[in-house]
Amino acid sequence: MRKMVGRSRWQNNFSEWFNEIVQVAEIMETRYPVKGLYVWLPYGLKLRNHVISALKELLERTGHREVLFPLLIPENLFKKEAEHIRGFEGQVYWVTHGGHDRLDIRLALRPTSETAMYPMFSLWIQSHADLPLKIYQVVNVFRYETKMTKPLIRLREVTTFKEAHTAHATAEDAERQIREAIQIYKQFFDRLCIPYIITKRPSWDTFAGAVYSIAFDTLAPDGRTLQIGTVHNLGQNFSRVYDVQYERVDGSYEHVYQTCYGISERAIAALIMVHGDDIGMCLPPEFAPIQVVIVPIPYKDVQAPIEQTCTEIYERLKQAGLRVELDLRDLRPGNKYYYWERRGVPLRIELGPTDHANQRVTAVRRDTGERIHVPLDRVAERVPQLLREIETSMRRRAWEEFRKRIKTIASVDELQNAIHNRNVGRVPWCGNEKCGLEIEERVEGSVLGEELFTEAPKNRSCVVCFQQANKWLVVARTY
RNA sequence: GGGGUCGUGGGGUAGCUUGGUCUAUCCUGCCAGCUUUGGGAGCUGGUGACCUGGGUUCAAAUCCCGGCGACCCCA
Numbered sequence: 001m002r003k004m005v006g007r008s009r010w011q012n013n014f015s016e017w018f019n020e021i022v023q024v025a026e027i028m029e030t031r032y033p034v035k036g037l038y039v040w041l042p043y044g045l046k047l048r049n050h051v052i053s054a055l056k057e058l059l060e061r062t063g064h065r066e067v068l069f070p071l072l073i074p075e076n077l078f079k080k081e082a083e084h085i086r087g088f089e090g091q092v093y094w095v096t097h098g099g100h101d102r103l104d105i106r107l108a109l110r111p112t113s114e115t116a117m118y119p120m121f122s123l124w125i126q127s128h129a130d131l132p133l134k135i136y137q138v139v140n141v142f143r144y145e146t147k148m149t150k151p152l153i154r155l156r157e158v159t160t161f162k163e164a165h166t167a168h169a170t171a172e173d174a175e176r177q178i179r180e181a182i183q184i185y186k187q188f189f190d191r192l193c194i195p196y197i198i199t200k201r202p203s204w205d206t207f208a209g210a211v212y213s214i215a216f217d218t219l220a221p222d223g224r225t226l227q228i229g230t231v232h233n234l235g236q237n238f239s240r241v242y243d244v245q246y247e248r249v250d251g252s253y254e255h256v257y258q259t260c261y262g263i264s265e266r267a268i269a270a271l272i273m274v275h276g277d278d279i280g281m282c283l284p285p286e287f288a289p290i291q292v293v294i295v296p297i298p299y300k301d302v303q304a305p306i307e308q309t310c311t312e313i314y315e316r317l318k319q320a321g322l323r324v325e326l327d328l329r330d331l332r333p334g335n336k337y338y339y340w341e342r343r344g345v346p347l348r349i350e351l352g353p354t355d356h357a358n359q360r361v362t363a364v365r366r367d368t369g370e371r372i373h374v375p376l377d378r379v380a381e382r383v384p385q386l387l388r389e390i391e392t393s394m395r396r397r398a399w400e401e402f403r404k405r406i407k408t409i410a411s412v413d414e415l416q417n418a419i420h421n422r423n424v425g426r427v428p429w430c431g432n433e434k435c436g437l438e439i440e441e442r443v444e445g446s447v448l449g450e451e452l453f454t455e456a457p458k459n460r461s462c463v464v465c466f467q468q469a470n471k472w473l474v475v476a477r478t479y
Numbered sequence: 480g481g482g483g484u485c486g487u488g489g490g491g492u493a494g495c496u497u498g499g500u501c502u503a504u505c506c507u508g509c510c511a512g513c514u515u516u517g518g519g520a521g522c523u524g525g526u527g528a529c530c531u532g533g534g535u536u537c538a539a540a541u542c543c544c545g546g547c548g549a550c551c552c553c554a
Contacts, residue, residue, distance in 0.1 A: 015550085023490085033530095035548070146480090148550075297517055334518035352517050362517085 087208020223422025
């Protein structure tokens, strides 16, 4: 049996690895001549579409309806909510001209869509019967990043922003919606086999205009966390400004309570990085553009029958609903192995003279390198089974690796040490903003927030002020 | 926000310090042919590059300035 592929470059030269794989696996063309903009290639776009479908399915199943808003937002609407604009104004692209004419009102390329949508909400929502309103869209958004850009991770055009927006009659219902959103995102990332930690962002890192923000973070091989999803409770901050009111049963009026939540193509970045190794990607079968590749090994005297059998297998798997590719190119088998392995195809089926003589194929798992002989007449049942096994073990392995790198720690010094060693630190915290900010001063990481869905620390003292701690604060280097 | 390094065929590079036989090196890729096929085969032939704009100079891949782009470090 072949040993699992190494991960030294993946881990120690992650940035280089990532940039190379994104290109070599034909996810994106990174040479587009504008900073922070990239081209989706056919293979990458298929991957992207599968990811989008999975989330759409989860959103539709929970009563969200898809819409599509314009890209341009007039300045006066965009600037209505003071906090919101304060958070975004430094990174907005403005359209100032139409042809030769200077526009009277500048138009923003949406950095996010609250200010485009909520004026419409005020037209759409009249009575309590219109609530809750739950919509989403998958669009591009623009943010003028001044920092170094990186494909799929830090972009000036986020091309795959899956944003949901909801409106509710009561604060309680908005809270319920937050919990639903978290459940949806959990299921989504579970399907992607991406591990995550959920935190409530600290007050100084809340989404501009939100009451509070909750975020999902995963971990890159280089020890930085990657924010892959956010859920915001907007309270009535926006509905007051955009005058989104509804009429109650008793005839009185109230502003709606809102939430919004979004996921970008960072989910795809996570998919690539979390499951990668030194050769390249390894994609969970649900999302792999090609789930199975068949590689014939055509020795001269048996070439025709082997290719014939491969074609039959190909047809059979295709009929079983799998995304399968038959590689008949005139290349050596080894060359083809590397080719498909880099692209993350989860399962390879080889058929050579020995297999042929024994009426079997050799299946090779991308995640473990394990070789499995499958009788020809059982291929159609065994392959889907193997794909399920691959998914399960990919998910388990990813979570195991993730958990190992979340370190529970009792002092600031140890925290700095853990972060330095490419881990995520989890420290007892009193809940005071001052202590949180001091931690950011004293270690080379940032506060992700207070960990949610976990037991509060017992008999522990805050690592800064040594008062009774009631929360776990998660700290890491971040993207 | 501050500092630094760099830009040569599709990818990776040599050449730059000391300007001139650079008609630009090597590896890889790609195309054609032969030969091969159980982990990146071999041989032959072919294809293809000095980021951009200005400046210095008899002469610029090489020196200077701007732009665009890439990467790294610090806050």
